[in-house]
Amino acid sequence: MYNLIKAELYRLRHSGLYAFFMFVTAIAMAALLPIMMNPKEYIKADLASSVFTFSQVLFAMIVLCTTTVLGVYVGTLYNNRMANYEVMNGYPTFKIITSKSLSLGFIHALITYIPMMAVLLIPALKNGNGLIEEPVKMFILLFVIILHCSIVTVLYSMFFKNLVFASLLGYVRFGILDMVPTVIIVEEFPKLAEKEALNISISQQCMSLVRETYDQRFILWVVLSMIVESAILFGLVYYSYTRKKFR
Amino acid sequence: MTTTIIKLNNLTKRYGKATVVDNFNLEVEQGSICGLIGPNGAGKTTIMKMMAGLTNTSGGTMEFFGQKGNGITSSRMSFMIENPMMDINMTARQNMDYIRILKGIADPKKTEELLKFVGLSDVIDKKAKTFSLGMRQRLGIAMALLSDPEILVLDEPVNGLDPEGMVDVRLMLKKLSDERNVTILISSHLLSELSELCTEYAIINGGRLVEKISAEELLVKCENHIAIRTDNINRTVALLEEKLHIKNYKVYRDEELHIFEQLDDIALVSKTITDAGFTILKFVCEGASLEEYYLSKVGGNNV
Numbered sequence: 001m002y003n004l005i006k007a008e009l010y011r012l013r014h015s016g017l018y019a020f021f022m023f024v025t026a027i028a029m030a031a032l033l034p035i036m037m038n039p040k041e042y043i044k045a046d047l048a049s050s051v052f053t054f055s056q057v058l059f060a061m062i063v064l065c066t067t068t069v070l071g072v073y074v075g076t077l078y079n080n081r082m083a084n085y086e087v088m089n090g091y092p093t094f095k096i097i098t099s100k101s102l103s104l105g106f107i108h109a110l111i112t113y114i115p116m117m118a119v120l121l122i123p124a125l126k127n128g129n130g131l132i133e134e135p136v137k138m139f140i141l142l143f144v145i146i147l148h149c150s151i152v153t154v155l156y157s158m159f160f161k162n163l164v165f166a167s168l169l170g171y172v173r174f175g176i177l178d179m180v181p182t183v184i185i186v187e188e189f190p191k192l193a194e195k196e197a198l199n200i201s202i203s204q205q206c207m208s209l210v211r212e213t214y215d216q217r218f219i220l221w222v223v224l225s226m227i228v229e230s231a232i233l234f235g236l237v238y239y240s241y242t243r244k245k246f247r
Numbered sequence: 248m249t250t251t252i253i254k255l256n257n258l259t260k261r262y263g264k265a266t267v268v269d270n271f272n273l274e275v276e277q278g279s280i281c282g283l284i285g286p287n288g289a290g291k292t293t294i295m296k297m298m299a300g301l302t303n304t305s306g307g308t309m310e311f312f313g314q315k316g317n318g319i320t321s322s323r324m325s326f327m328i329e330n331p332m333m334d335i336n337m338t339a340r341q342n343m344d345y346i347r348i349l350k351g352i353a354d355p356k357k358t359e360e361l362l363k364f365v366g367l368s369d370v371i372d373k374k375a376k377t378f379s380l381g382m383r384q385r386l387g388i389a390m391a392l393l394s395d396p397e398i399l400v401l402d403e404p405v406n407g408l409d410p411e412g413m414v415d416v417r418l419m420l421k422k423l424s425d426e427r428n429v430t431i432l433i434s435s436h437l438l439s440e441l442s443e444l445c446t447e448y449a450i451i452n453g454g455r456l457v458e459k460i461s462a463e464e465l466l467v468k469c470e471n472h473i474a475i476r477t478d479n480i481n482r483t484v485a486l487l488e489e490k491l492h493i494k495n496y497k498v499y500r501d502e503e504l505h506i507f508e509q510l511d512d513i514a515l516v517s518k519t520i521t522d523a524g525f526t527i528l529k530f531v532c533e534g535a536s537l538e539e540y541y542l543s544k545v546g547g548n549n550v
Contacts, residue, residue, distance in 0.1 A: 007349035014345075016336040081332035085349060088299045088326050242303070 004091060004099035011082070012107060015073065022111070063146070066112040067153040068167055074104065074157035075166030083161075093241040097234060100158065105151035112146050148226040155233035159240055249276040252312060252398060252430050253298075259306035260293050260454075267293050269454040270307065275432060275447075277397075280424050282441040283434040284541055285451035291434040292329060294451075295402050298432075299326040311398065325396035327404060331387020335376035339367055339386050342375055343393065350394045361389040366415060380407030388416065392423075399423065401433045405440055413437070417444050438541060450541060472505040473513055475520070476529035480504055483525055490519050503529070 012018055077083045086096045156173060157166035253275035260268040268290040275281045283291050296302040298309060308315055311324065333342045343358040362371050365385040375383065384407055391399060404420075405413045417440060423429040424446075435441050441448070448465065450457040477483045480502045487493045487506070495507040509516050510532065517530055 003349055003351045007345055010341075010348050011334065011337070011345050014337050014341045015334075076334075080334055081330075082334055082345075084299075084301055084328075084332055085346060087301055089350060090300065 001095045001099050004086060004095060005103045008100060008103045009107065012073075012104065018069075018073065062112060062115055063149055066108065067149055067169060067173070070104065070108045070150060070153045071157045071166035071169040072163065074100075074154055075160070075163035078158075078161040078166075079163045083158075087241075093238055097155075097158065097237050097241065101151050101154040101234075104154045105147060108150040108153075109143065109147040112150065113143055144223070144226070148230070152229055152233055155230065155237050158237045159233065161240070249278075250313075251275070251310075252277040253432065254310035255294070255298075255307065256310070257307035258294065258297060258304060258309065260290070260297060260302065261305040267454050268297070271451070271454060271456055273449055273456060273459065275430060277430050278424060278428045279446045280420065280431040280433065280444055282445035282448045283432060283451060284438060284441065284448060285434075285457075289451045290454040291451060292402055293454075295326065295328050295400050295432070295434070298324075298400060299328060301328065323394075323396060324398040324400065325391040325394060326400045326402075327387045327391045328400070328402045331383050331390070333375050333383065333386060333390070336374060338372050338374050339378075339389075340371050342386060343390060346390045346393050352393060357393060361392055362386075364392070365389040365419065381409060381412045384408055384416070385412070388419070395427070397429060399429050399431045401431065403435055404433060405435055405437060413440055420444060471510070471534050472507045472532075473510065473516060474529060474531050474533045475504040475506065475516075475527070476502065477504075477520060478526040478528065483520055483523075486523050486525075487516070487519065491516065505533075 087093075152173065153169055156169045160166050160169075251274045253273065255271060255273045258268055258271040258273075259266065267288075271290070271294060273281075273294075283294070285291050293302065297304050298311075334345070337345065339362055340358055343362065344355070347355070347358060359368070359371065362368050365388055367382060367385055367389065370378070370382065375386065378386065384404060388401070388404060391401070399420075401420075405416050408416060420431055420433070421444060424431055433441070433445070445462060447459065447461045449459045475483065480498060484496065484498060484504060487496075491509060493506055493508060497505045497507075499505065506516065513530075513532060517527065520527055520530075
């Protein structure tokens with residue numbers, strides 16, 4: 001397991017894709033900085049009336065972008081057949097899936113988390129909106145959400161084992177599957193929406209967090225939904241590995 | 248005493264209703280170079296994939312080093328199946344280091360040693376995407392050799408190599424077999440290359456083993472005539488008909504005589520000709536090539 005994680009991190013470090021990704025993130029952050037410093041000056045619409053909503057939109061954009069990059073990265077592993085090496089070296093399926101989802105998931109979550117921190121913290125500090133009453137709790141929860149996003153993206157990509165499918169994942173899981181049902185449920189089943197139906201929605205989780213409307217019960221539901229989704233995906237990937245449908 | 252290091256018993260692979268590998272049996276001795284030859288779709292790559300654990304078996308068992316294991320490999324085995332697997336955005340050194348870390352090999356010097364061994368020391372820090380197909384094959388072989396394997400399984404390793412590269416790889420594999428006693432299972436479309444390398448051949452067709460034959464046995468089986476040239480071929484023929492009662496022969500336009508009998512007593516044939524005062528210009532036992540022998544067994548045109 002140690003060698004698997006170490007090798008994966010080595011590859012990540014030397015990946016041209018990630019160097020490009022880091023460069024784009026840095027440029028994007030630099031471009032967004034003036035807006036984040038004073039959003040009301042730049043955004044005249046209703047959206048600007050709430051720093052919280054603005055942060056949430058940025059969150060959704062960053063997560064969509066980064067999960068897609070992660071999907072491309074994992075998909076490339078399979079397109080180049082690099083993933084076969086782990087199998088050929090006799091590593092057990094369980095260890096391969098665990099090491100890849102954890103190492104890539106954690107590093108990717110960290111990369112996503114840093115600009116997110118900036119997005120949420122800078123306007124709050126600058127404008128004194130009192131965004132954060134319990135900053136530690138909120139940022140831990142935020143990291144858990146992003147970590148979940150990253151891990152399930154790795155698992156989805158491992159299940160598809162294909163660059164094209166994997167690269168579309170950001171939009172499928174965190175775009176279509178996340179946002180479209182949320183809108184439908186809110187419109188059609190408002191009572192249900194008020195309860196637990198939206199807990200699997202990443203954007204909903206984020207919204208609740210930044211608005212600090214979460215309570216203990218909500219957090220439990222969120223964590224439970226994360227565990228269920230991850231467990232189902234882990235099972236699917238494990239099944240696909242035991243079928244050994246490699247290229 | 249030879250030891251069987253690879254033993255495949257009734258290995259079977261089915262995809263739906265199609266049986267790709269059908270009760271395939273093979274034993275490979277330690278230190279030998281076994282060529283797996285067969286037409287397209289015969290199941291060569293599937294067999295290798297099953298050995299590597301890249302695909303499950305539908306039936307049968309596999310034994311490596313005397314231990315049973317379906318697709319369970321270890322650091323004692325290395326594979327290069329189909330095209331070499333590598334990250335084309337990484338350099339040759341980085342690709343090697345990735346595998347080195349994955350295999351838990353501590354010594355980083357090994358990377359440079361092996362890249363030098365396969366003739367890639369000049370491009371060690373160039374990205375793999377700039378490599379030709381032949382260079383990628385060499386890198387793939389170097390990656391496979393990282394763990395000092397006792398068994399090396401290579402699927403089309405000379406694919407895309409220029410003639411010089413083919414000779415290099417052949418010599419390299421021979422060196423591995425001779426010096427390190429590495430057992431090699433190799434498949435290739437280039438039978439002429441295999442015939443210069445392998446110590447035994449496994450002919451496969453339709454997922455079944457047609458024949459397993461050693462290089463020595465092949466030589467004996469293929470030696471099917473004596474080719475003779477003398478200063479007077481017509482009188483030589485008459486002489487051999489009279490003295491040795493030879494009937495099964497053929498004289499070609501280039502005045503070469505092929506005798507398809509008396510193969511076990513070529514000394515007598517030679518003596519008869521020289522005693523009669525003819526000058527022998529050519530006298531050699533010839534036979535079919537590996538390709539001809541293979542085609543006679545498989546009965547097709549595609550390898």
